[in-house]
Amino acid sequence: xxxxxxxxxxxxxxxxxxxxxLSAVRGISFDLDKGETLCIVGESGCGxxxxxxxxxxxxxxxxxxxxxxxxxxxxTDLSKLPKERLRSIRGRDISMIFQEPMTALNPVLTIGYQLxxxxxxHQHLLKQKAHAKxxxxxxxxxxxxxxxxMKQYPHELSGGMRQxxxxxxxxxxxxxxxxxxxxxxxxxxxxxxxxxDLMDDLKNQLGMGxxxxxxxxxxxxxxxxxxxxxxxxxxVEEGDVESIFTNPQHPYTRGLLNSxxxxxxxxxxxxxxxxxxxxxxxxxxxxxxxPRCPFAxxxxxxxxxxxxxxxxxxxxxxxxxxxxxxxxxxxxxxxS
Amino acid sequence: MQTIEKPxxxxxxxxxxxFPIKGGLLQRVQGNVKAVENVSLEVxxGESVGVVGESGCGxxxxxxxxxxxxxITDGKVYFQSQxxxxxxxxxxxxxxxxxxxxxxxxxxxxxxxxxxxxxxEEAFVIxxxxxxxxxxxxxxxxxxxxxxxxxxxxxxxxEFSGGQRQRIGIAxxxxxxxxxxxxxxxxxxxxxxVQAQVLKLMKGLKDKYQLTYLFISHDLGVVRYFCDRVLVxxxxxxxxxxxxxxxxxxPLHPYTKALLSSIPRPKMGGKGERIRLKGEIPNxxxxxxxCPFHTRCPIATDLCKQSKPEWKEAEANHFVACHxxxxxxx
Numbered sequence: 214x215x216x217x218x219x220x221x222x223x224x225x226x227x228x229x230x231x232x233x234x235l236s237a238v239r240g241i242s243f244d245l246d247k248g249e250t251l252c253i254v255g256e257s258g259c260g261x262x263x264x265x266x267x268x269x270x271x272x273x274x275x276x277x278x279x280x281x282x283x284x285x286x287x288x289t290d291l292s293k294l295p296k297e298r299l300r301s302i303r304g305r306d307i308s309m310i311f312q313e314p315m316t317a318l319n320p321v322l323t324i325g326y327q328l329x330x331x332x333x334x335h336q337h338l339l340k341q342k343a344h345a346k347x348x349x350x351x352x353x354x355x356x357x358x359x360x361x362x363m364k365q366y367p368h369e370l371s372g373g374m375r376q377x378x379x380x381x382x383x384x385x386x387x388x389x390x391x392x393x394x395x396x397x398x399x400x401x402x403x404x405x406x407x408x409x410d411l412m413d414d415l416k417n418q419l420g421m422g423x424x425x426x427x428x429x430x431x432x433x434x435x436x437x438x439x440x441x442x443x444x445x446x447x448x449v450e451e452g453d454v455e456s457i458f459t460n461p462q463h464p465y466t467r468g469l470l471n472s473x474x475x476x477x478x479x480x481x482x483x484x485x486x487x488x489x490x491x492x493x494x495x496x497x498x499x500x501x502x503x504p505r506c507p508f509a510x511x512x513x514x515x516x517x518x519x520x521x522x523x524x525x526x527x528x529x530x531x532x533x534x535x536x537x538x539x540x541x542x543x544x545x546x547x548x549s
Numbered sequence: 550m551q552t553i554e555k556p557x558x559x560x561x562x563x564x565x566x567x568f569p570i571k572g573g574l575l576q577r578v579q580g581n582v583k584a585v586e587n588v589s590l591e592v593x594x595g596e597s598v599g600v601v602g603e604s605g606c607g608x609x610x611x612x613x614x615x616x617x618x619x620x621i622t623d624g625k626v627y628f629q630s631q632x633x634x635x636x637x638x639x640x641x642x643x644x645x646x647x648x649x650x651x652x653x654x655x656x657x658x659x660x661x662x663x664x665x666x667x668x669x670e671e672a673f674v675i676x677x678x679x680x681x682x683x684x685x686x687x688x689x690x691x692x693x694x695x696x697x698x699x700x701x702x703x704x705x706x707x708e709f710s711g712g713q714r715q716r717i718g719i720a721x722x723x724x725x726x727x728x729x730x731x732x733x734x735x736x737x738x739x740x741x742x743v744q745a746q747v748l749k750l751m752k753g754l755k756d757k758y759q760l761t762y763l764f765i766s767h768d769l770g771v772v773r774y775f776c777d778r779v780l781v782x783x784x785x786x787x788x789x790x791x792x793x794x795x796x797x798x799x800p801l802h803p804y805t806k807a808l809l810s811s812i813p814r815p816k817m818g819g820k821g822e823r824i825r826l827k828g829e830i831p832n833x834x835x836x837x838x839x840c841p842f843h844t845r846c847p848i849a850t851d852l853c854k855q856s857k858p859e860w861k862e863a864e865a866n867h868f869v870a871c872h873x874x875x876x877x878x879x
Contacts, residue, residue, distance in 0.1 A: 256740035371829050401603035401767070403826045406811040410825065428741065431813030458817045472745035473815050474774035479794060483774060485745035489710045 218422040219245040219268075219286050219390055225279040226260075226267045235494050237263040237276070239446040247389070250416065250423040252433045252454075254469070255443035258490050261426045264443070265392045267292075268424070269309050270299045286390065305335040308383040312395040314375035318367040324351075324378055325363030328385060335386045350381040354411060373404035380411065387419055394426045409436055430473055434458060439526070442466045445491050445501040452527030462529040464506050500532065508533055557630070558729055558761050559592040559615065564624035566607070566614050570834060582834045584610040586785035587624070589860070594728070597755065597762040599776035599793070601769055601808075605830055607785040608765045612731045615763070616650055617641070628729070646676050649727040653734035655718035659706040665692075665717055666702035672724040691720040696750060712743035716750065723754060731763045736771060748775060769812055773797055781805050784833055784841040787860060791867040801869045804842050840872070848873060 226238040238260045245251050253261045266272050268284055270291060278284075284291040286306065291299065311317040319327060328347035332338045338346065344363065351359035354377040367375055376396060383391060393412070397405040413436055416423050427433060433440055433454065440457045442450040442465065450463040461467045468486035475481035488505040491497060497504065503513040512532050521534035565588075567581035585607040592598050600608045613619045615626055617633065626633045628644055636644065652658045659668055666688050673684045689699050695716040706714060715735065722730050735751070736744045748771065754760060766772050772779055772793070779796045781789040781804065789802040800806045807824040826845045831837055837844050843853040850872075858870045 256742060373829055401830070402769075402811045403603065403807060404829065406813075406823070406825060409813070429813065430741075430815035434815050434817060435813040455817055458815070468742060470815060472741045474748075474770040475816075476770040476773050476797065476809070476812060476814065479773060479797070481774065483745045483749060485749055486742035487746070489712055489743060490740065 216246050217244060218247045218249075219284070219424075221268070222283045222285070224264065224267060224282045224284065226263050226272065226276060226282075227279060228273075229275045229277075232494060237446055237493055238267065241441075241443070241448040243441055243448070243451065245390070245422045245424065247422055248416070248420045249438045250425060250436055251439045251441060252437035253424065253426045253441050253443060254428060254430065254433055256428055256469075256490055258445075258493065259443040260446040260493075261443050262394055265309070265394050265424060265426050268390075268392060269303060269307060270294075270296075271303075271309075301335070304331045304388075305386045306388055307390040307392065308386070308388045310376075310379050310383050310391070310393040310396045312398050314372070314379045314399075315367060317379060318375060320367055322366075323363065324365055324367065324370070328363070328378070328382055331382060331385050346385070347381075350385055351378070353415070354378075354381045354384075355407075356381075372400055373407065376400060376404075376408055377411070380408075380415070384415060384419065388421060390422050390424070391416075392424045392426070395428070396425070397432065398427070398429070405432075412436070430470060442469070445497070446493065447501055448530065449502065450527075450529045450531075452523070452529075456523070456527045460523075460527075462523065462527075462534065463502075463531050464508055464533070465502050468505075500530075555593040555595055557591050558594045558628070559590075559763070560625075560627040560630075561588055561590045561615070562625040562627070564588045564611070564614060564626060565622045566610050566619055567622045580834055583785050583836060584833060585614060586836075588782075588787050590780060590787070590790070592729070592761060592763060594761055595759055596778060597764055597776040599772035599779040600763065600765045600782060601767060601772050601779060602782035602788075603767060603808075603830055605784070605833060606782040607833070608767075608782050609733050611782070612650070612733050612763065612765050616648055616731060617645075618650075642676075646725045647727045648729045648731065649722035649725070651715075651718050651722045651730060651732045651735040653738055655714040656706060656711075658718065659714065661706050664703055664705060665709075668706075669717070669721055669724060672721065676725055687724075691724055694723070694754070695720045696746075710743075711739055712747060715739060715747050719747070719751065719754070723758065723760070726758065727760070729761045729763065731765070733765045734767070735764075737766065737768065744771070751775070769797075769809065781808070784831060784836055786841050787868075787870060788842070789867075789869045791864075791869075795864070795867050801863055801867065801874050802842075802871050803846050803848055803873075807847075840870075 222242050223240045224238055225240050228235040228237060253264060255261045267278055278292045282292055325344065325347055328350060329340065329343040332343040332346055347363060348359045351362055356362055356374060356377050397408050400408060425436065437454040440452060440454050441448055444465050450466050461470060471484040472486060474483060486505055499515050500513045500518050503509040518530045518532045520528050520530050522528050564585060566585040567583055569578040570580045570582060572579045588611060600611060602608050610619060614621050633644065669688045669691055670684050673679050673687060689702065692699060692701055697713065697716055736747050739747060755762060764772060764776055776793055778792050780787060783804050789805045800809055807826045810824045828845050831844055839855050840853040840858050843849040852872055858872045860868060860870045863869045863874045
């Protein structure tokens with residue numbers, strides 16, 4: 214059986230706006246295996262949500278994926294498919310969980326209706342069968358009294374319950390790829406822990422690939438197999454979760470890890486990244502992080518860094534790696 | 550902690566805040582949402598006290614009640630040893646100068662059609678007799694104090710990023726040299742890299758102006774970094790109060806324990822033993838009998854269902870409300 218599920222090559226997503234062309238995603242590539250969880254991390258405006266919407270084919274009408282990009286799911290290039298074909302894949306092979314379940318669920322339709330819909334559309338089940346399957350799904354995501362819930366409306370459920378319903382809908386057709394865009398950001402921590410556990414269980418049961426978009430490094434450490442760090446529309450570092458947390462290479466990744474207070478260590482000193490995130494339309498020469506980078510050199514200002522490979526599972530886009538390559542045995546020489 | 554010997558700045562005694570639920574044909578009061586239920590707390594000069602809890606636990610309402618933005622249902626709020634409810638409106642105005650608030654969303658608390666300079670100047674117009682030039686001078690100083698520039702004086706709120714707007718919110722709060730600042734989720738809406746900058750700024754200002762903070766947040770990591778003491782709330786009730794060190798190293802209440810173990814740690818191998826809470830936070834309009842936490846508590850017994858645990862000092866300066874503190878359970 215082929216292990217690779219998704220292969221994204223040189224994804225570029227642009228928007229036509231009144232102020233001209235806006236590049237939200239600037240050429241990122243990554244792969245995802247079956248049963249693997251990839252976390253995309255970055256701060257607001259770094260293009261992580263637009264990346265996930267591009268994969269789903271759900272970009273707003275003024276957004277488009279440029280021609281040289283390809284999104285390969287099991288051998289089909291999603292970026293080139295006509296809308297109709299994409300619609301039959303979406304919900305069946307790929308599905309998505311959004312941050313705010315109240316805005317993603319339709320407030321005037323019952324939970325039952327919204328659960329039955331994908332089953333009747335994609336699996337051509339009859340209403341009664343779909344209803345029974347819906348109850349089964351609600352039980353699977355840990356919702357008590359599923360028969361009663363099928364008749365209720367989204368506003369009658371709490372935030373955690375709504376997110377469980379979203380997960381049930383997303384998983385109804387047993388997708389191969391699940392994209393979760395900040396699924397727990399709007400939830401309280403005790404509920405977040407429940408939802409993360411649930412997603413992990415279901416991933417193992419169904420063997421699907423998961424792409425999780427988040428800004429919370431804690432969530433990443435908890436569930437990711439691999440991590441991709443994005444900054445201002447570009448991928449700056451990618452690696453297995455162990456490597457990213459124990460040996461982060463890019464100054465931005467380090468900054469991100471050092472700007473979250475350590476709950477177990479009172480003497481932890483915060484190191485803020487100076488400056489603020491650039492606007493999408495800001496043209497920055499060279500490395501897009503250089504105005505905020507403490508190690509920036511003239512070269513960073515002039516040329517965009519190439520991608521360096523630390524080992525097969527860890528790649529980083531930063532000129533500092535050049536120095537590292539010279540002292541390949543002595544990685545500690547990078548200023549920290 | 551040494552802070553205990555310092556003079557008391559703010560004292561709450563059995564503070565309650567209920568919101569009536571009206572309904573029916575005649576809009577009669579049918580019940581109450583018990584947002585804050587019997588909170589007693591003393592805040593000493595120069596310390597930072599964190600108030601943590603999940604959404605709906607009453608932490609924001611508590612902050613608003615202290616400031617007088619919400620009318621208090623029962624109990625007393627003493628500020629600098631004065632009963633805030635017994636004051637005349639003139640005295641109240643004087644006290645308001647000393648208590649300020651930083652809100653979560655600074656954009657919502659700034660007038661979009663007012664220049665930043667004018668928004669900041671307002672405090673001086675109301676509370677001081679400074680001349681126009683002096684006021685402008687003070688505003689420019691304030692802007693520089695929070696890391697903004699003089700040229701920002703003539704800009705409008707929409708021209709600033711989220712982090713900069715929060716700096717404006719801070720500038721406005723410190724304008725009149727207050728002694729107490731209440732921060733309601735002041736850094737929650739910011740990106741982590743910007744959040745760290747704002748936290749450092751607030752910590753620096755605290756040392757410089759001997760500020761006292763009441764820091765309301767749901768982020769226990771930020772609270773540990775920022776606060777000397779922490780109050781944990783659940784469903785309007787105080788659950789545990791201790792110095793940060795004690796609370797994080799040795800939590801006594803099962804809710805605090807569960808809360809701390811639920812937080813995902815941003816590092817490898819940090820996953821210790823987990824306590825997973827079942828179920829959801831009950832509705833504050835219809836709170837459970839006895840201990841408010843018994844419906845989700847892993848060690849709840851019949852006693853917890855029937856009687857509400859007392860707020861007691863289990864260890865020196867470590868308060869907790871649980872029947873089973875210090876008792877071994879099997």
